[in-house]
Amino acid sequence: MTKKEVHQIVKSLDSLCQDSCQKLWNHPEVGGEEKESADYFRKLLSEEGFVIVNEEQLKHAFYAEYGSGKPVIAILGEYDALPGLSQKVSDKKEAMKEGAAGHGCGHNLLGSASTVAAIAVKRFLENEGGEGTIRFYGCPEEELLSGKVKMAYYHMFDDCDMAISWHPMSTNMVYDSGYLASASAHFEFKGKSSHAAFAPEVGRSALDAVELMNVGVNYLREHVTSKARIHYTTDSGGFSPNIVPPWAGSWYFVRAPYISDVKEILERVKKVAEGASLMTETSMEMKIDYGCCELLENHAYADLAYENLKEAELPEFTEAEMEFASKLESTIASENVERARKLYDTEGLPLSTKLGARDLYQINPLTASSDSGDVSHMMPMCLISTSCWPAAVSPHTWQATASTGSSIGAKGALSAAQVMAGIAYDLYKKPEIREKIMREFCEKKEDYTPMYEA
Numbered sequence: 076m077t078k079k080e081v082h083q084i085v086k087s088l089d090s091l092c093q094d095s096c097q098k099l100w101n102h103p104e105v106g107g108e109e110k111e112s113a114d115y116f117r118k119l120l121s122e123e124g125f126v127i128v129n130e131e132q133l134k135h136a137f138y139a140e141y142g143s144g145k146p147v148i149a150i151l152g153e154y155d156a157l158p159g160l161s162q163k164v165s166d167k168k169e170a171m172k173e174g175a176a177g178h179g180c181g182h183n184l185l186g187s188a189s190t191v192a193a194i195a196v197k198r199f200l201e202n203e204g205g206e207g208t209i210r211f212y213g214c215p216e217e218e219l220l221s222g223k224v225k226m227a228y229y230h231m232f233d234d235c236d237m238a239i240s241w242h243p244m245s246t247n248m249v250y251d252s253g254y255l256a257s258a259s260a261h262f263e264f265k266g267k268s269s270h271a272a273f274a275p276e277v278g279r280s281a282l283d284a285v286e287l288m289n290v291g292v293n294y295l296r297e298h299v300t301s302k303a304r305i306h307y308t309t310d311s312g313g314f315s316p317n318i319v320p321p322w323a324g325s326w327y328f329v330r331a332p333y334i335s336d337v338k339e340i341l342e343r344v345k346k347v348a349e350g351a352s353l354m355t356e357t358s359m360e361m362k363i364d365y366g367c368c369e370l371l372e373n374h375a376y377a378d379l380a381y382e383n384l385k386e387a388e389l390p391e392f393t394e395a396e397m398e399f400a401s402k403l404e405s406t407i408a409s410e411n412v413e414r415a416r417k418l419y420d421t422e423g424l425p426l427s428t429k430l431g432a433r434d435l436y437q438i439n440p441l442t443a444s445s446d447s448g449d450v451s452h453m454m455p456m457c458l459i460s461t462s463c464w465p466a467a468v469s470p471h472t473w474q475a476t477a478s479t480g481s482s483i484g485a486k487g488a489l490s491a492a493q494v495m496a497g498i499a500y501d502l503y504k505k506p507e508i509r510e511k512i513m514r515e516f517c518e519k520k521e522d523y524t525p526m527y528e529a
């Protein structure tokens with residue numbers, strides 16, 4: 076079977092891809108609650124002949140496997156929505172249901188395209204006979220940055236050789252590196268309650284500890300890598316000012332380009348918390364919720380992904396789609412529109428249809444975090460994006476939700492499925508490319524342990 080024929084299989088699955096994108100978009104489920112979405116994909120893949128493997132501790136995570144022997148190729152899928160981003164397919168901000176969730180990050184497209192790619196690869200393997208396994212990974216809780224970290228903790232990625240991932244975005248491109256490493260931690264201080272005027276000398280304020288900790292961390296900012304981000308919120312337990320607060324806490328996110336930096340900064344934040352505890356004679360407990368890694372660079376793999384972006388059919392948009400995109404774009408500040416159109420070389424159009432330059436990731440770095448980064452530390456992983464919303468639109472916005480519910484998003488999804496199926500095709504057919512990718516991975520990889528404990 077030629078790669079063109081595999082691309083044809085993907086095209087023949089266009090209506091399934093569109094239905095799937097729409098079905099998920101109409102039933103957005105936030106991280107940790109993706110029951111219907113996960114069950115929908117389980118059913119679809121099981122009917123196609125995949126064997127479904129679930130993890131009891133993680134209800135909405137699974138993988139669907141077809142074939143036997145090596146290599147085992149994973150295609151990663153996600154399906155969680157974002158709270159508060161409910162939106163109609165409209166050029167005005169209007170919720171489908173006020174306050175409800177919506178697919179503002181396009182994970183309805185992400186899960187659907189990955190499923191379609193996995194089905195196409197399965198049909199290819201079936202036709203070829205011989206060795207080779209394809210797995211679709213149903214990954215929950217991406218927006219909480221925890222799903223794949225927990226899946227790694229439960230050994231769901233063991234025995235996998237290589238992973239393929241994608242994300243809906245403003246243009247068609249490949250990422251050699253990307254994603255900021257990130258960690259989430261809670262700090263809880265316990266003091267001693269007393270009447271704030273009658274016997275203040277008896278009290279030990281946990282809230283004082285939280286405040287001192289946050290002041291300390293604000294001084295720390297100057298002395299960490301300039302690309303680090305430290306965010307926090309506090310919870311003082313809602314005590315009245317006339318009671319010395321016996322309990323208070325703060326919740327921190329630490330992000331940096333590398334997980335090694337995140338771990339180091341978190342250790343220093345912990346020292347600041349210990350100092351605050353010492354100053355206030357309170358006790359302190361730190362709990363790391365999870366941490367996720369950056370995307371581990373693999374240029375050989377990115378080269379392969381880029382070749383496949385060249386060979387696949389990139390999304391082409393109709394005049395009506397361009398017009399809708401243009402209306403969405405008009406809700407965004409004009410300087411941002413100009414910048415995005417120039418960056419993605421859209422030739423004055425609101426939607427990008429070209430393939431971005433091979434090194435676009437360097438001038439357009441992916442500064443969000445994703446738990447997909449962890450997968451790239453366990454096995455080589457590539458990351459591509461396709462054009463699924465206007466160039467100037469950012470993910471996690473109502474404009475993105477509107478696009479991912481429209482035919483614009485579905486077209487981006489089908490293209491992504493073609494690219495991913497093409498990458499898998501090459502991985503099965505060309506062991507020499509696999510070896511090259513693996514060699515680079517082995518040179519760069521460091522010990523990996525998921526930053527999570529049940």
Ligand SMILES: [Zn+2]
Nearest residue numbers: 180181182242
């Ligand atoms: Zn996302």
